[in-house]
Amino acid sequence: GAVVSQHPSWVICKSGTSVKIECRSLDFQATTMFWYRQFPKQSLMLMATSNEGSKATYEQGVEKDKFLINHASLTLSTLTVTSAHPEDSSFYICSASSQLEENTEAFFGQGTRLTVV
Amino acid sequence: QKEVEQNSGPLSVPEGAIASLNCTYSDRGSQSFFWYRQYSGKSPELIMSIYSNGDKEDGRFTAQLNKASQYVSLLIRDSQPSDSATYLCAVIQNTGGFKTIFGAGTRLFVKA
Numbered sequence: 241g242a243v244v245s246q247h248p249s250w251v252i253c254k255s256g257t258s259v260k261i262e263c264r265s266l267d268f269q270a271t272t273m274f275w276y277r278q279f280p281k282q283s284l285m286l287m288a289t290s291n292e293g294s295k296a297t298y299e300q301g302v303e304k305d306k307f308l309i310n311h312a313s314l315t316l317s318t319l320t321v322t323s324a325h326p327e328d329s330s331f332y333i334c335s336a337s338s339q340l341e342e343n344t345e346a347f348f349g350q351g352t353r354l355t356v357v
Numbered sequence: 358q359k360e361v362e363q364n365s366g367p368l369s370v371p372e373g374a375i376a377s378l379n380c381t382y383s384d385r386g387s388q389s390f391f392w393y394r395q396y397s398g399k400s401p402e403l404i405m406s407i408y409s410n411g412d413k414e415d416g417r418f419t420a421q422l423n424k425a426s427q428y429v430s431l432l433i434r435d436s437q438p439s440d441s442a443t444y445l446c447a448v449i450q451n452t453g454g455f456k457t458i459f460g461a462g463t464r465l466f467v468k469a
Contacts, residue, residue, distance in 0.1 A: 283461040351400040
């Protein structure tokens with residue numbers, strides 16, 4: 241399968257600071273990238289969908305000013321958690337797809353475990 | 358009603374048995390369905406994809422799809438302790454763009 245690289249794999253930051261997470265598709269052009277958040281023992285919750293070159297579409301209840309998403313190229317999307325607080329501590333996972341057709345699967349990055357102290 | 362529903366489990370089966378995981382979805386227009394396996398603290402990995410009614414087999418895994426009943430399942434034959442994980446059902450929705458919606462996942466324990 242295709243390779244999606246997510247960086248960093250884990251990060252600890254102080255409350256009030258911002259953290260940037262990168263998601264790269266290494267061997268295909270990702271027209272669409274998805275950002276998920278997963279709290280312990282819970283399922284993946286879709287936060288937002290980003291298409292290359294356009295603004296991200298956020299799911300209901302996700303603050304777009306707090307979770308800044310940039311998808312400037314077909315191989316890179318970034319998620320910036322601004323003014324992080326302890327309740328933002330979670331496992332963040334990106335997935336990328338050349339989702340031009342409905343049956344195109346998405347490939348996941350390794351995930352980023354964020355701990356805000 | 359949740360868009361993709363799964364029994365959270367845990368489902369416990371003895372080694373060598375068949376594990377049966379079930380999933381229902383609400384969007385009747387969905388055409389693409391996936392099963393992912395997620396180990397604790399890791400990212401999900403794709404096991405199976407299925408697009409047509411009926412069965413699709415890959416090694417010890419068989420995916421079954423019934424669009425009329427809006428039901429998709431995953432059978433794991435000869436279950437092994439290494440199969441112990443959370444299994445996520447995923448459905449692609451077309452809402453003016455395609456997005457993948459996940460079920461809550463079913464935790465499977467295979468007892469040695």
